[in-house]
Amino acid sequence: MRRIGRSLAAATVLLAATASAEVEFYQTVDRQKVGTEDTFHLTIVVGDAPEGATVQFPAPNDFEVLQRSQSTQMSYSLGTGNQGVIKRVQKYTLTMRANRPGKLTIPPAALATAQKTYKTDAITMEVVKGRTQADAPPPSSGRPPGFVDPFQGFFGDDDPFAGMPQLPHIPDPDVPRSESDLFLRATIDKDTVYAGEQLNLTLHIYSRVELSSVDAVTMPKLEGFLSEDLDSPTQLAPEQRIINGVPYRSYLLRRRALFALKPGTLTIGAAEADITTGMFFQGHRVHRKGNPLTVTVKPLPKEAAGFVVGRWRIAAEASQTTVQVGTPIQVRVAIEGRGHLKSAVMPKLTGPAALRIYEPTTTDKTVITHGTLGGRRVQEYVVLPQQTGTFVMPGLNLQFFNPETGRIEESKTDPITLTVTPGAGGANFAATPSPGAPAEGPKNRLEAGGLKQLRHTAQFGEASRPLWQRAWFLPFAAGPFALTLIFGAFGLARRVAGATDPASEKRRKARAARARLAAAEKLKRSGKTQDFYSEVEKALYGFLEARLGEPAAGLTRDQLDKKMTDAGVSEAVRTGVKSALDTCDMGRFAPGMGDAHARASALDEAAAAMEAWDAK
Amino acid sequence: MTLGLFAALLLAQQPSYYTPEEAQALFREGNDAFYKDPPDYAAAKAAYLKLLEHGHDGADVLFNLGTACLANGELGPAVLYLERARKLRRADDIEANLSIARARQGDQLVGGAAVSEPFLERVADATDDDAVSIVSLASLWLTFALVVLFRRLLPGRRTWVAFLLVMSIITAAVSTTLVGIDAWFATHYVEGVVMPDTARVREFPGDTARVAFEVHAGLKVRILEESGKFVRIRLTNNLEGWTEREGVVPL
Numbered sequence: 001m002r003r004i005g006r007s008l009a010a011a012t013v014l015l016a017a018t019a020s021a022e023v024e025f026y027q028t029v030d031r032q033k034v035g036t037e038d039t040f041h042l043t044i045v046v047g048d049a050p051e052g053a054t055v056q057f058p059a060p061n062d063f064e065v066l067q068r069s070q071s072t073q074m075s076y077s078l079g080t081g082n083q084g085v086i087k088r089v090q091k092y093t094l095t096m097r098a099n100r101p102g103k104l105t106i107p108p109a110a111l112a113t114a115q116k117t118y119k120t121d122a123i124t125m126e127v128v129k130g131r132t133q134a135d136a137p138p139p140s141s142g143r144p145p146g147f148v149d150p151f152q153g154f155f156g157d158d159d160p161f162a163g164m165p166q167l168p169h170i171p172d173p174d175v176p177r178s179e180s181d182l183f184l185r186a187t188i189d190k191d192t193v194y195a196g197e198q199l200n201l202t203l204h205i206y207s208r209v210e211l212s213s214v215d216a217v218t219m220p221k222l223e224g225f226l227s228e229d230l231d232s233p234t235q236l237a238p239e240q241r242i243i244n245g246v247p248y249r250s251y252l253l254r255r256r257a258l259f260a261l262k263p264g265t266l267t268i269g270a271a272e273a274d275i276t277t278g279m280f281f282q283g284h285r286v287h288r289k290g291n292p293l294t295v296t297v298k299p300l301p302k303e304a305a306g307f308v309v310g311r312w313r314i315a316a317e318a319s320q321t322t323v324q325v326g327t328p329i330q331v332r333v334a335i336e337g338r339g340h341l342k343s344a345v346m347p348k349l350t351g352p353a354a355l356r357i358y359e360p361t362t363t364d365k366t367v368i369t370h371g372t373l374g375g376r377r378v379q380e381y382v383v384l385p386q387q388t389g390t391f392v393m394p395g396l397n398l399q400f401f402n403p404e405t406g407r408i409e410e411s412k413t414d415p416i417t418l419t420v421t422p423g424a425g426g427a428n429f430a431a432t433p434s435p436g437a438p439a440e441g442p443k444n445r446l447e448a449g450g451l452k453q454l455r456h457t458a459q460f461g462e463a464s465r466p467l468w469q470r471a472w473f474l475p476f477a478a479g480p481f482a483l484t485l486i487f488g489a490f491g492l493a494r495r496v497a498g499a500t501d502p503a504s505e506k507r508r509k510a511r512a513a514r515a516r517l518a519a520a521e522k523l524k525r526s527g528k529t530q531d532f533y534s535e536v537e538k539a540l541y542g543f544l545e546a547r548l549g550e551p552a553a554g555l556t557r558d559q560l561d562k563k564m565t566d567a568g569v570s571e572a573v574r575t576g577v578k579s580a581l582d583t584c585d586m587g588r589f590a591p592g593m594g595d596a597h598a599r600a601s602a603l604d605e606a607a608a609a610m611e612a613w614d615a616k
Numbered sequence: 617m618t619l620g621l622f623a624a625l626l627l628a629q630q631p632s633y634y635t636p637e638e639a640q641a642l643f644r645e646g647n648d649a650f651y652k653d654p655p656d657y658a659a660a661k662a663a664y665l666k667l668l669e670h671g672h673d674g675a676d677v678l679f680n681l682g683t684a685c686l687a688n689g690e691l692g693p694a695v696l697y698l699e700r701a702r703k704l705r706r707a708d709d710i711e712a713n714l715s716i717a718r719a720r721q722g723d724q725l726v727g728g729a730a731v732s733e734p735f736l737e738r739v740a741d742a743t744d745d746d747a748v749s750i751v752s753l754a755s756l757w758l759t760f761a762l763v764v765l766f767r768r769l770l771p772g773r774r775t776w777v778a779f780l781l782v783m784s785i786i787t788a789a790v791s792t793t794l795v796g797i798d799a800w801f802a803t804h805y806v807e808g809v810v811m812p813d814t815a816r817v818r819e820f821p822g823d824t825a826r827v828a829f830e831v832h833a834g835l836k837v838r839i840l841e842e843s844g845k846f847v848r849i850r851l852t853n854n855l856e857g858w859t860e861r862e863g864v865v866p867l
Contacts, residue, residue: 480760
């Protein structure tokens with residue numbers, strides 16, 4: 001009882017507020033100046049219209065109404081004295097087009113209520129022949145002002161979006177018996193498609209009751225499809241529909257573009273939504289489940305395997321066709337069309353080795369036109385001419401499967417011919433710049449890195465083995481060691497065998513004497529005078545002992561002379577030997593014999609005596 | 617001994633398959649096939665191979681053959697012949713084409729201790745075999761001669777001979793050691809080149825053994841040992857395994 005009372009009070013407040021509100025009624029256009037081929041929008045706004053009020057739209061003879069849509073917005077606010085105020089605004093949008101040029105007038109719209117008829121102001125339009133849309137700046141060119149796009153008119157007149165149907169009409173849905181006041185319906189625009197072809201899934205609420213909000217929408221799992229969102233309204237916009245003679249308001253919830261990934265029969269599950277009906281405090285929440293759908297997906301022909309599906313065109317253009325060597329140019333390759341842009345594979349720009357083609361930068365822009373997904377992909381290549389001459393970059397060929405015709409179609413570009421002229425100073429080759437930083441002006445470049453040239457003449461011969469592998473090498477290398485060993489062994493044997501031989505003993509002693517003389521030579525420059533002469537004397541006596549066969553030390557000069565005479569030594573040699581011995585005696589005991597000259601003389605005298613003996 | 621010498625003389629005087637003029641003409645024929653438009657690499661290879669088959673060997677023929685194989689995309693034979701040419705005579709053009717072949721080779725050797733060749737191998741690689749052999753022989757005989765001279769001279773007159781003797785002994789020791797290193801590597805260090813596009817390397821010499829890894833044409837490997845139809849190979853990063861003998865051709 002308390003609840004009913006509260007509702008009545010609220011309704012009273014609302015009625016009072018509505019009755020006290022002023023009617024708002026006007027019309028506007030989005031543009032004052034249009035062309036005869038342009039469309040524009042006339043918006044008629046009705047705020048707080050009383051119950052039963054009807055809107056009479058203007059019916060100008062000079063304009064054609066192409067489309068009409070309606071939306072309603074309601075707002076609630078606290079007015080003076082904390083009194084609730086509800087404002088209901090209805091907007092009617094008419095898409096119109098002028099029939100002739102000139103200054104034309106859109107007549108006033110009228111709002112007829114029980115009390116009076118409201119009228120809007122008339123609107124005067126300036127209509128010119130043709131189109132004025134081109135005069136307007138592009139919505140998003142992405143280029144700084146003043147930048148002249150060298151690729152204007154890039155694609156010819158073959159517009160892949162041309163002739164595309166408007167959004168498909170949604171057929172009347174089947175009304176469920178149990179939930180006829182409020183139900184959820186999903187529809188698809190095609191139930192048979194090719195794999196990769198677009199179909200649109202649309203989800204609507206149909207209602208005969210007032211809706212407050214749609215709290216949650218659960219879309220079905222779209223297994224086997226690629227899905228792209230086309231429309232997800234944030235506000236409910238009702239549209240009047242008469243279904244089986246019963247008026248409904250339909251509200252668009254979602255519109256998705258689907259691309260089947262594989263052939264077969266695919267099922268789209270039922271969507272679900274939580275909806276709040278009624279107004280404000282009286283609303284209550286209901287859950288609705290939609291309908292499942294079935295799609296038959298046809299396979300692509302075998303020849304079309306791997307091709308992008310849709311309708312596409314390709315274009316290629318170079319920023320310059322005559323360029324100096326070493327000056328980079330830009331080549332832009334673009335594809336545009338309807339279909340799933342992300343699945344599209346672009347052909348790669350190629351060219352002769354004289355043109356260095358760097359990896360392109362890729363830009364994708366998705367476009368939704370009349371509910372059809374498409375877009376444009378642009379690849380920009382930097383091409384650096386390396387040599388002078390005329391070079392051709394072959395035309396590009398894009399093949400695709402057009403589901404509308406059921407055939408493989410192709411779009412081609414013309415080959416790009418690039419004339420490369422010599423750089424400054426007549427250079428015919430270009431220096432290699434880094435990919436990110438094109439060369440500053442033409443420069444010479446002699447590119448290395450290829451295979452080295454063949455040898456033009458040959459020297460033939462069997463592959464020679466290294467010397468150490470030859471058979472003679474090892475014996476030849478071992479020769480010195482072997483000979484050393486042989487001589488060493490021979491000497492040793494001779495020494496052993498000659499140990500008791502008097503002649504050998506004599507030779508050994510003679511060698512020892514000579515060695516002693518060599519030792520005396522080392523003392524020649526030392527300060528030890530006595531030691532030097534003693535050593536020379538010992539060498540002489542040793543030599544005499546070796547040659548006479550008996551010790552000579554201790555003999556007088558006469559005894560020595562007699563022994564030498566007996567041994568057959570000549571007079572001159574005997575004199576020399578005795579003189580050398582006398583020199584040694586003098587050197588040891590007489591002053592003045594210590595200087596270097598005297599020592600050298602003594603040494604030479606002793607050596608001369610020995611050599612004279614051996615030479616006899 | 618006399619018979620052997622006679623046979624060797626006979627062999628040396630046997631006429632070769634091609635006269636020098638014919639061999640040179642065949643060589644030019646191969647070059648012309650290589651440089652004609654479009655190139656006929658197969659014909660160029662056939663001409664060079666004919667020369668090799670009939671004993672007209674040499675670094676020039678091997679280099680051109682390796683280069684023709686490289687231009688024709690046959691990486692295994694290209695590396696084989698270029699490496700053989702390099703063994704005969706080192707030259708810049710051989711090194712350049714070999715580096716191109718290595719750059720095209722499909723195996724990237726990662727990790728392992730021997731990222732670079734061992735020191736002794738590098739020494740052997742950098743040594744001119746014939747030059748060190750000659751220096752070794754000359755210094756050995758010079759040393760012997762100086763020893764004899766040293767012994768014959770009187771003790772006071774041996775100083776310069778002693779100096780030369782020391783120098784000669786050092787030279788002989790170093791050069792003979794280098795010859796020894798070369799000989800050891802030549803007999804114990806056999807290298808080969810992988811010829812097929814892909815060769816499976818197994819953990820054990822057998823067809824059913826697990827495949828450890830794969831190597832690709834043009835990879836230079838060391839051949840360690842043989843077992844049946846398999847050879848054990850070692851990569852420069854010390855990775856080892858067994859692969860079929862016919863897939864690896866020794867240098």
